[in-house]
Amino acid sequence: MSAPGGGRVDPDVRSRGHWSGRLGFVLAASGSAIGLGNIWKFPYMTGENGGSAFVLVYLACIAVVGLPVMMAEILLGRRAQRNPARAMATLAHEARASKHWRLVGIAGIVAGAIILSYYSVVAGWMLDYLVRASTGSFGNIGAQDATRAFDGLLADGLRLSLWHTLFMLMTMVVVARGVHRGLEAANRALMPALVAILVLLLGYGVVEGDMARAVSFMFDADFSKLTPGVILAAMGQAFFTLSIGMGAMMAYGSYLRRDVSIAQTACYVAAADTAFAILAGLAVFAIVFGHGMASAAGPGLVMHTLPIAFGNMPGGTVIGFLFFVLIVFAAWTSAISIAEPGVSWCAEQTRLTRAQASVVIGGIIWLVGIAVALSFNAWKDFRLFGLGLFDAFDYLASNVMLPLGGLMIVAFAGWVLSSAHAREELRCGDRLFALWRSTVRYVSPVVIVLIFLSLTGVMST
Numbered sequence: 493m494s495a496p497g498g499g500r501v502d503p504d505v506r507s508r509g510h511w512s513g514r515l516g517f518v519l520a521a522s523g524s525a526i527g528l529g530n531i532w533k534f535p536y537m538t539g540e541n542g543g544s545a546f547v548l549v550y551l552a553c554i555a556v557v558g559l560p561v562m563m564a565e566i567l568l569g570r571r572a573q574r575n576p577a578r579a580m581a582t583l584a585h586e587a588r589a590s591k592h593w594r595l596v597g598i599a600g601i602v603a604g605a606i607i608l609s610y611y612s613v614v615a616g617w618m619l620d621y622l623v624r625a626s627t628g629s630f631g632n633i634g635a636q637d638a639t640r641a642f643d644g645l646l647a648d649g650l651r652l653s654l655w656h657t658l659f660m661l662m663t664m665v666v667v668a669r670g671v672h673r674g675l676e677a678a679n680r681a682l683m684p685a686l687v688a689i690l691v692l693l694l695g696y697g698v699v700e701g702d703m704a705r706a707v708s709f710m711f712d713a714d715f716s717k718l719t720p721g722v723i724l725a726a727m728g729q730a731f732f733t734l735s736i737g738m739g740a741m742m743a744y745g746s747y748l749r750r751d752v753s754i755a756q757t758a759c760y761v762a763a764a765d766t767a768f769a770i771l772a773g774l775a776v777f778a779i780v781f782g783h784g785m786a787s788a789a790g791p792g793l794v795m796h797t798l799p800i801a802f803g804n805m806p807g808g809t810v811i812g813f814l815f816f817v818l819i820v821f822a823a824w825t826s827a828i829s830i831a832e833p834g835v836s837w838c839a840e841q842t843r844l845t846r847a848q849a850s851v852v853i854g855g856i857i858w859l860v861g862i863a864v865a866l867s868f869n870a871w872k873d874f875r876l877f878g879l880g881l882f883d884a885f886d887y888l889a890s891n892v893m894l895p896l897g898g899l900m901i902v903a904f905a906g907w908v909l910s911s912a913h914a915r916e917e918l919r920c921g922d923r924l925f926a927l928w929r930s931t932v933r934y935v936s937p938v939v940i941v942l943i944f945l946s947l948t949g950v951m952s953t
């Protein structure tokens with residue numbers, strides 16, 4: 493079990509916490525992957541981008557880019573046993589490459605801060621709706637009132653800020669407790685509950701909703717709606733939903749013991765995440781179509797439409813409450829992983845303890861999040877790249893920073909890291925290894941670059 497850098501194990505590597513085993517890692521990595529991206533973002537992106545065309549490109553991106561990037565990212569983290577910035581520097585040193593590879597880790601930490609700042613605000617919406625659902629305030633609500641309720645929430649900067657503050661506190665408390673007592677314990681408790689609630693909702697969708705229409709909306713191939721913008725959005729969604737391109741999986745991989753096969757576990761995680769997105773999408777659209785609602789409602793889709801469904805169905809108070817508990821749990825286990833690269837970096841590179849690092853990093857992200865919360869109301873007129881702060885952050889992170897980060901990660905894993913080291917970490921058969929290696933060397937980078945280029949082509953015409 494030699495450590496990179498010539499068999500010398502430095503003390504902070506030896507004292508790192510680790511997942512208790514493969515299951516602990518699979519739960520934590522799935523907890524990271526499954527989140528608002530699956531339950532809130534995937535349905536509205538599908539609705540906005542024309543349904544099946546988006547879904548099919550998204551699935552293709554998961555297979556040819558997402559999964560190989562995920563394997564690469566976890567393997568870099570595990571090999572280095574360090575936070576993402578240090579991991580890249582250490583592995584580059586080991587391979588006698590430029591120390592500037594460190595910047596990939598740093599850029600990931602910045603991307604994480606951007607993502608968590610708005611992710612936490614959206615999770616705050618869900619907390620607000622969780623309380624509303626549990627008090628039965630959606631009873632018999634109509635379309636107009638549901639829209640008004642959400643607009644009212646967005647207009648209330650203080651309310652948004654308070655929920656965001658609560659969610660950041662929930663997140664940072666877990667992160668501060670560390671890998672074992674915090675991250676793994678939270679995921680072990682929350683992930684099974686998540687699956688149970690999803691199954692319940694799906695059952696409701698089948699019995700009461702329009703599942704047939706949901707299936708055809710999501711899967712009947714209709715490529716007439718395919719544009720470079722839709723393709724980029726699908727790729728961005730693949731990165732976002734798998735938690736790749738910013739170091740979250742690298743950080744989680746760094747707590748993985750050496751005897752676990754990365755190829756196999758990454759497949760489990762990607763499969764769980766994809767299944768969850770598809771099933772959540774089907775449940776949401778079955779309810780949406782079953783109640784004659786619009787599928788292209790944008791980020792407000794879940795917020796506008798589901799209260800109507802919950803307000804009008806038998807047992808809706810309980811189902812509605814469970815649904816928002818589901819989203820909050822899912823968001824929580826993801827938010828923890830978004831903060832992890834920054835916190836582990838801060839704790840390992842400075843004299844701060846993990847708890848202090850959580851306060852510092854959490855504090856910065858919280859502050860940026862307040863700006864996001866206010867961008868819906870008091871600071872509405874502020875524009876970044878012609879978009880509101882919320883949309884600009886989401887676009888920048890999902891469609892630019894994560895794919896670029898992923899590109900650098902596959903480039904490193906395919907061209908800088910030695911083949912022997914990669915094989916040692918992945919632990920899979922020869923054929924699969926050869927397939928992975930050629931995919932990260934040629935296919936994934938080419939696909940990412942082509943998708944970027946197709947978009948610039950459109951913008952310049």
Ligand code: PHE
Pocket residue numbers: 524525526527528529530607731732733734735736738740826827829830
């Ligand atoms: N994958 C998470 C989701 O789907 C979000 C996330 C993005 C988590 C980036 C970590 C890193 O909600």
